Amino acid sequence: MASSSSASKVAKLAQKGKGKKVRFQGGTLFPVAIVIIVLLLGGLVVYARQSRPGPGEGEPTSLQHWHAAYGFYVCDKNGLKIEPNLTGTLEETDASGQLVSKEFVATGIHSHSDGVMHWHPNSSGKATGTNAKVKVFLSNYHVTLTNTKLAFPASQGGEVFEEGKSTCIVDGVTKTASLKMWVWDHYTDVDKVDPQVYTTNLGDVRIKNDGMVFMIAFVPDDVKPKAPETAFNLPALGAADGSGNTVTSDSTVTSDSTVTPGSTTGTETVSTGSTAGTETVSTGSTATSDSTAGSTATTVKASATTTTAKSTATTVKSSATTTTG
Numbered sequence: 001m002a003s004s005s006s007a008s009k010v011a012k013l014a015q016k017g018k019g020k021k022v023r024f025q026g027g028t029l030f031p032v033a034i035v036i037i038v039l040l041l042g043g044l045v046v047y048a049r050q051s052r053p054g055p056g057e058g059e060p061t062s063l064q065h066w067h068a069a070y071g072f073y074v075c076d077k078n079g080l081k082i083e084p085n086l087t088g089t090l091e092e093t094d095a096s097g098q099l100v101s102k103e104f105v106a107t108g109i110h111s112h113s114d115g116v117m118h119w120h121p122n123s124s125g126k127a128t129g130t131n132a133k134v135k136v137f138l139s140n141y142h143v144t145l146t147n148t149k150l151a152f153p154a155s156q157g158g159e160v161f162e163e164g165k166s167t168c169i170v171d172g173v174t175k176t177a178s179l180k181m182w183v184w185d186h187y188t189d190v191d192k193v194d195p196q197v198y199t200t201n202l203g204d205v206r207i208k209n210d211g212m213v214f215m216i217a218f219v220p221d222d223v224k225p226k227a228p229e230t231a232f233n234l235p236a237l238g239a240a241d242g243s244g245n246t247v248t249s250d251s252t253v254t255s256d257s258t259v260t261p262g263s264t265t266g267t268e269t270v271s272t273g274s275t276a277g278t279e280t281v282s283t284g285s286t287a288t289s290d291s292t293a294g295s296t297a298t299t300v301k302a303s304a305t306t307t308t309a310k311s312t313a314t315t316v317k318s319s320a321t322t323t324t325g
Contacts, residue, residue: 058129059209062108065120066210067238069187070137071228072150073217074161075168075177080219082228085115086141086156103140110140115230116237117214119207134181134214135203145203148179150218161218168220175220181205182225184213187234190227197225 060066072083089112090104099105108122117137121127127136135145144151148163160166161179168177181202182195190213198205202216213231217223230237 060119060121060132060207061128062121062123064210065118066207067234068117068119068207068210068212068214069115069228069231069234069237070117070134070214071115071216071230073215073219073226073228074150074159075170075175075219075223076159076161077167077169079170080223083152083159084157085113085230086111086143087113088141088155089113090140101140107136107140109137111137112241114237114240115228116234117207118238118241130206132207133203134205134207138203145216146179147200147202150179150216163218166218168218170220177218177220179216179218182215182217182227184227184231185209186211187213187227187231189213190231195225195227 071085074081074083088110090099090101090110092100094100101110104110106122106124107127108120108124109127110118112118119127119132119137121132125131138145141156142153143156149160150162151160152158161177163178166177168175178199179202181198183198183205184190184193184195186209188211195213195215205214211234213227213234215226215228217225
């Protein structure tokens with residue numbers, strides 16, 4: 001009898017619940033808000049994907065001709081030195097008149113043995129926009145650059161600099177050298193602002209605008225960043241090939257100053273590409289590093305009190321205008 005009574009009660013409760021709507025506590029406002037939020041987030045994701053530049057999209061385009069100064073600053077058993085500029089224009093042709101360099105044909109990126117990247121990409125998209133990276137230029141000259149190794153092909157001297165393997169001696173003292181890249185956004189900044197310092201994904205560093213400066217360095221971490229010499233004469237060097245964006249320079253550069261180097265004391269030998277010369281600079285100071293960490297780049301500021309090293313004074317005044325070609 002108890003079982004029959006319980007079944008009767010359940011039936012009555014079910015009868016009472018017929019036709020009643022189930023409501024969220026607080027009414028319908030909460031679920032409506034959730035739906036709106038989901039729709040908004042979905043729309044933002046779609047917009048972000050559509051507005052993000054695809055591979056090769058953006059500047060530089062195939063209609064632009066940019067110039068960027070570059071250099072290699074390394075340490076070996078003989079001390080600190082500047083490597084010679086990469087040689088060759090990659091415009092050599094075979095007997096049939098066809099370009100020999102497949103890399104140059106594919107990208108349009110090269111140099112004139114002048115320490116300058118001549119960035120006039122072709123329409124393939126392999127060196128335009130988001131694909132405009134340092135590794136494109138280096139690969140064209142068969143230079144290997146990883147996070148720990150810089151290797152030149154036999155045609156460019158064949159030297160190899162690798163962390164943990166290559167010897168770095170400064171003033172008779174063996175030091176630990178590491179690979180890094182110092183980058184300035186514009187050649188006019190090299191004496192005014194500290195460079196960004198990249199220690200990973202070096203080959204993926206972007207060429208974002210005309211007039212940038214890149215120094216690939218294999219040196220002890222206490223060595224003060226320095227720009228390649230071509231950075232101080234980039235407008236004139238860019239004008240030499242008769243093409244590129246219009247660049248006007250009317251400035252005086254005087255080399256008769258106090259050198260403020262990093263904490264590594266040593267003798268630095270500077271050798272250039274086509275015109276050979278040797279410059280000896282004695283350095284000695286205590287540098288402090290004020291760095292701001294980023295994902296792969298930091299800004300390093302070095303301040304130093306040093307012995308004055310005075311070189312031969314040279315004043316260079318240039319006024320060059322190039323036209324787009």
